[in-house]
Amino acid sequence: MSTYSKEHKLYLQKQKKEKRLVTISRLMIVILFLVIWELLSKYNVINSFLSSRPSEVLKTIITLWQENTLFMHIGITIYEVLLSFAIATIIGFVVATILWRYEILAKIIDPFLTILNSLPKVALGPLIIIWVGASINSIIFMSLLISTFITIITIYQGFKKTPTTYITLLKTMNANNIQIFTKAVLPSNIPTILNALKINISMSLIGVIMGELLVSKSGLGYLIMYGSQVFNINMVITGVVILGIISYIMYFLVEYLENYIKRKRGL
Amino acid sequence: MNNILEVKNLKKTFHTKDGEIQALENVSFELKDQEFVSIIGPSGCGKSTILSILANLEPKSSGTINIKDKKIGYMLQQDSLFEWKTVLENCMLGLELEKKATKENKEKVIKLLETYGLKDFINEYPNHLSGGMRQRVALIRTLATTPDILLLDEALSALDYQSRLAISDDIYKIMKKEKKTVIMVTHDIAEAISMSDRIIVLSKRPAIVKKIYDINLSNKSTPIENRKCKEFSILYDKIWRDLDVHI
Ligand SMILES: Nc1ncnc2c1ncn2[C@@H]1O[C@H](COP(=O)(O)OP(=O)(O)OP(=O)(O)O)[C@@H](O)[C@H]1O
Ligand SMILES: [Mg+2]
Numbered sequence: 001m002s003t004y005s006k007e008h009k010l011y012l013q014k015q016k017k018e019k020r021l022v023t024i025s026r027l028m029i030v031i032l033f034l035v036i037w038e039l040l041s042k043y044n045v046i047n048s049f050l051s052s053r054p055s056e057v058l059k060t061i062i063t064l065w066q067e068n069t070l071f072m073h074i075g076i077t078i079y080e081v082l083l084s085f086a087i088a089t090i091i092g093f094v095v096a097t098i099l100w101r102y103e104i105l106a107k108i109i110d111p112f113l114t115i116l117n118s119l120p121k122v123a124l125g126p127l128i129i130i131w132v133g134a135s136i137n138s139i140i141f142m143s144l145l146i147s148t149f150i151t152i153i154t155i156y157q158g159f160k161k162t163p164t165t166y167i168t169l170l171k172t173m174n175a176n177n178i179q180i181f182t183k184a185v186l187p188s189n190i191p192t193i194l195n196a197l198k199i200n201i202s203m204s205l206i207g208v209i210m211g212e213l214l215v216s217k218s219g220l221g222y223l224i225m226y227g228s229q230v231f232n233i234n235m236v237i238t239g240v241v242i243l244g245i246i247s248y249i250m251y252f253l254v255e256y257l258e259n260y261i262k263r264k265r266g267l
Numbered sequence: 268m269n270n271i272l273e274v275k276n277l278k279k280t281f282h283t284k285d286g287e288i289q290a291l292e293n294v295s296f297e298l299k300d301q302e303f304v305s306i307i308g309p310s311g312c313g314k315s316t317i318l319s320i321l322a323n324l325e326p327k328s329s330g331t332i333n334i335k336d337k338k339i340g341y342m343l344q345q346d347s348l349f350e351w352k353t354v355l356e357n358c359m360l361g362l363e364l365e366k367k368a369t370k371e372n373k374e375k376v377i378k379l380l381e382t383y384g385l386k387d388f389i390n391e392y393p394n395h396l397s398g399g400m401r402q403r404v405a406l407i408r409t410l411a412t413t414p415d416i417l418l419l420d421e422a423l424s425a426l427d428y429q430s431r432l433a434i435s436d437d438i439y440k441i442m443k444k445e446k447k448t449v450i451m452v453t454h455d456i457a458e459a460i461s462m463s464d465r466i467i468v469l470s471k472r473p474a475i476v477k478k479i480y481d482i483n484l485s486n487k488s489t490p491i492e493n494r495k496c497k498e499f500s501i502l503y504d505k506i507w508r509d510l511d512v513h514i
Contacts, residue, residue, distance in 0.1 A: 165347040172322050172341035173361045173412070183360070187351050265351045265392075 052237040060238040069218075074242060077208060077219040080136065081250070084143035084204040091144075092151030092196065099152075100159040100185065101177065117149035121207070125214045134215040142214065143207025151200045158192025159185050190265070194258045201250050209243065220246075271337055271448060272298035272321075272416065277330035279316055290316045292473035294330075298416070303442060303449045305459035308469030308477075309510060314452040315344060317474075318418045321450070337448075340414025344421050346405040348393040354380065354404050355389045361412035372411070379407045383437060399430040406438065410445070417442065419451040423458065435462055435490045456506050460499060461490040468509045478509055 004012070034054045041048035048056070064070035099106040121142060128145075132138045166184040175183065212221020220239045227235030279291040290313040298304055306314050319325040321332065322341040340361075348357050358376045362368045380389050383403050393401060402425055409417065422438065423431045439462050442449050453459050459466050466480040484496040493499065 163347075165343065165345045166349065168324065169343060169347040170360075170364070171324050172343065173364050175364050179364055183364070184349070187349070190351070 050233060052234045056234045057238050057241055060234045061242075064238070073218055073220055073223050073239075074246070077212065077221065077243075078246065080139055080143065080208045080211070080219065081201070081204045084140050084147060084208060085201055087140070088144055088147040088151050088200050088204060089197065091148050092155050092200070093193075095152045096155035096159055097181070099156045100181070106156065106160075113149060113153060116145075117153060121145045122210060125210075129215055136216075138215050139208055139211030139219075142211035143204050146207035146210070147200050147203035150203060151196050154196040154199060155189070155193060158189040158196075162188050190261060191258075194254070194261065197257075198251065198254050201254055202247065205243075205247050205250065269300065270297040270333075271300050271335045273331075273333040274317075274321075275331045275333075277317070277320065277332065278328045279313065279320060279325070280328045289473040291328075292470075292475045294469070294474060294476055296467050296476060296479065298448055298450065301443075301446050301448055302464050303439070303451070303462060304465045304467060305463040306450060306452045306467045306469060307454070307456065307459050307506065307510070308474060309471050310454070312469050312472045313474040314469065315420055318420055318450065318452060322418060334416075337415040338413070339416045339418060340409045340412060341418045342405055342409040342420060342422050344424075346393075346401045346425070348401055348404060348408075350393055353390050353392055354385060354396070357393065357404060358408045358411050360408060365412060367412075376407065376411050379410060380404075383407060398425045399427070399434065402426060403434065410441070414447070416448045416450070419449060421452055421454065424454065431458075432491055438462075439490050456503055456510070457494065457499075458490075459506070460502050461493040466506065468506060480506065 037051075038054045040046045041051065041053040061070060064073070099109075124145065125142065128138050128141055132141050162185045166188060167180055170180050170184055208219070209221040209224075212219040213225050216222040216225075220243050224236050224239035227233070227239060274297065275295050277291055277294040279289075281288045281290055294313075294317060296304075306317065308314055316325065318341060320327045321334075322339055324341075349360070352360070355373075355377065358380065359368055359373065362372050362376070377389060380386065383406075385400060385403060385407075388396060388400065393404070396404065402422065406419075406422060419438075423434055426434060435458055441447075451459075451462065460482060463482050465482060467476055468478045468480070469475070470477045480502065482502065484493055484498055486496065487493060
């Protein structure tokens, strides 16, 4: 792109510089945080038994890895999250579509959806175990309870707000309902759907961990629960740290998908 | 020439939560083949409503409409271009819905776009277009499905005066060349006189047909030239008085 003007090149340079500054600053914050944490517990300013320390966390990770359980725990949790995410996405999309098509149905079930969505699902924990059994099914069920309703609501709200001029235009061209859906409602709601996916992935992770805290023999939620039961704070913190990393990666992936689609649609 | 469209005693009342609004009181007119008719009337008097009923978007309350097996193309007041589709894809929309998005038809649409000054924008997205360009894209999108009767709702209102004159000339030429029958809704008296064979003047809401003018300019040619005819100002004056808000 040697055809750019000098001014534009300067502009691009400035953008690049800014991006680098952001990346470096983020890294610095993480490193600084870890170093201070390490030093504070090393010199006993904070109780390292209660609040662990980075080197201990690292040791715990290595131990888990040597015991061949590290990736098993991570894998199980990710598997459960993805399973719940996929089911909630499908249910959310299908139900939102039906509600869009039959508005009267949406009106009827609106209060029930709101109640189900805002109900604190932890309260149902014991019930779920009794109904579904103490297995992975309970974890998925718990996660679905948390993620499905909000997914339905988010996607449906988007569908409902499709600009009426788009729909009128298609009607002037004698489009049927399916065509209106595929030509206007769906494509104009890609941002909404991506947003719903973002919410859904976070909710699924929360749901799975909640489920794992209730019943499980493996997974990061189990690691945290077990750690706290045997008062191994290192294990608890390790679980939390890995969770943080996983949730960031998942969010990052959805955002990457979002940017990719945006670029492809010329926006 | 015989009538291809007859509207008799058309009446329309909208029902909403807040009550009912009578938009059309009694509207009758007919349309001959290849005629260019303008509908002019005060804002909110029910002009768009007439077009919506003709295009089957709204049910009528009473009255009769006779359309002789003709295909209707409706250019809405808003351009409603899909922002996620390119100019060409937008113009192919109607053909896609009719499952006629063939290669030949695509070529035709591309030709139309080229003819009307959009050659360099065929693969651009609408947010890169000016208001006038968007309007032209919307017109070509309507023409793409080759309708017989065109309903144009304020097709030019979004444009500046210069482009407006130029495009009214363009539209007029296309319509005559493609032998289309046109009903055009407008606020602009001069535009109506310069382009139409007949002008239907509506009253305030609820609309009735106040007057119908046959436009017989002495040396009729293109819309821009027509503005120079000696009858122009007389007609302008008459219609202006018909529309007078104080009457
Ligand atoms: N879908 C609708 N529901 C209720 N009222 C409506 C609806 N569409 C139009 N109206 C009412 O009917 C009347 C006529 O509307 P219409 O859009 O036909 O006017 P118009 O002559 O096209 O106005 P403008 O020149 O501003 O475009 C208005 O008072 C409007 O509020
Ligand atoms: Mg209107």
